[in-house]
Amino acid sequence: MxxxxxxxxxxxxxxxxxxxxxxxxxxxxxxxxxxxxxxxxxxxxxxxxxxxxxxxxxxxxxxxxxxxxxxxxKDKIEVISNTAKKLVLYIPKGLKASIFPIGDLHIGSEEFNEAWLDYWFSVIAKSKNYIIIYLMGDILEVASKKVGDSSYRQKYNVNKQLKIFKEKVDYLKKKLGYNPIRATVSGNHDKRLLEFDYSLNQTIAEILDIPKYDVTLYDTIIVNGKELKIHLNHGKHTNKHQHLREGAFIRDTHHISADLFLEGHNHDTDTFSDFIVGDEVHYRRFFGFTGSALNYNGYAKEQNLREIPKGFIEYEIFPNAGLNGKEYHSDLIDWKME
Known part of the structure; x- marks a missing residue:
């Protein structure tokens, strides 16, 4: 008072x-x-x-x-500072921010489901939370002369794919009133263009006005004075058993200091956590496999892969900088767009 x-x-x-x-x-x-x-x-x-x-x-x-x-x-979220280095937020009691990682869309693929991506963006646009988006790689589908059995067949070229994605991002920016995308990391399909000395990740960052891009990234979000460290990487954990994927993800990041680890690549939709316990430490780390927008249809069977439903995740950030993971699975929710 x-x-x-x-x-x-x-x-x-x-x-x-x-x-x-x-x-x-x-x-x-x-x-x-x-x-x-x-x-x-x-x-x-x-x-x-x-x-x-x-x-x-x-x-x-x-x-x-x-x-x-x-x-x-008191009744509003305030963006105190928003730079490539860090995002500083004031979040009052009762309100939240949300992290939505977006990756493995493979927009040029024959299996890309545009209606699912539109639903994905509609969930983000309708959210009352402050939105933070990370692009997790393989947004586009890239063909390669060096990969004879390229995972996905390219339906149209990279320029058209970029146009499709930019139009959807521009619509989302208009609905939100700000640019929610903070960073983008490159995927394994993106790297195929490096054989032509072309960085797709850099191009995406420039076209969409994204502050930073790299293969692996750290981001810092400060909420009401409390710091959250976010680790972003396209990923490599593809074991067909969920508990083994999770275990490998936890094990391979034990030496990295962060609060939230996000990874794509395996197209799985999963949020989980573990505790670090020691003589003088006790804290919780959060993880997320960030989903995809692929139908798969006959491709998974053809390549002897697991059938993985389309999905995406959300991590809510509370005023005390606490985190809560949410999963959206296309086979478990009524999502069909009118």
Whole structure:
């Protein structure tokens, strides 16, 4: 709680006690308000925050007007800083941010399901959370002269695929009112163009105005002063048994300091976590296999692969920087677009 000027009435300066953006008590006698906040016993007072300090009530002449003021930034997520190095957010109680990793779309593939991608983006566009998107590689389908049995047959060229994806991203930006994509990592199919000295990942970053790109990336998100480290890599864990994929992912990242590890490549949709426990440490790490937009149809059987339903994941970020993983499986939800 703190005391602010709340208007001048009949030539007298009035003051009010503000708590969480609300007027608690008003008086012409500032001393009475100070006694209210600081009684003889030890008070429990909220720390004066930047948000309450910027409340400007100097011209308010009626408490009812003050009561009608929106709780300033108390009811809104504020982007304090958004650079390639880090994203700094203020998230009030009751609101959240969401991380949506997007990868393995293989847009030029015959098995690409555009309706599923449209549903994917519709979930993001309708979210009330602040959205953070990472591109996890293999967004496009790239043919290679060096790979005779190329995994997916390229239906149309890279330029047309880029146009399709950019149109969908531009629509999403318009719906959200900002660019949600923070980073992009390259996939194994993307790397095929390196034989022509062409970086598809760099091109995607430039066309979509993405702050950073690489093969492996770290990102930092600071929520209400608490730091989250995100590790991004296209991935390599393809064992057909889920528990073995998860175990390998955990084992191969034990030496990496991060809170959330995201990986694509295997087209699986999975969120899980483990605990690091030691003499002086005890903390939880979160993981995600980020899904895909492929039908597979006869391809999986043809290549003796597992049939994996289309899917994607979401990691919610709470005001205390806590994480919660959610999975969207095409075979478990009613997603068909009208």
């Amino acid at each position: 703190n005391i602010v000027k709340s208007g001048v009435i009949n030539g007298k300066q009035r003051h009010s006690i503000i708590n969480n953006g609300k007027i608690i008590k008003s008086s012409y006698d500032k001393g009475k308000l100070q006694n209210y906040i600081n009684p003889p016993i030890e008070p429990i007072c909220e720390k004066i925050t930047e948000e309450t300090q910027i409340l400007d009530l100097d011209n308010i002449e009626d408490d009812r007007i003050g009561q009608g003021i929106k709780q300033d930034l």
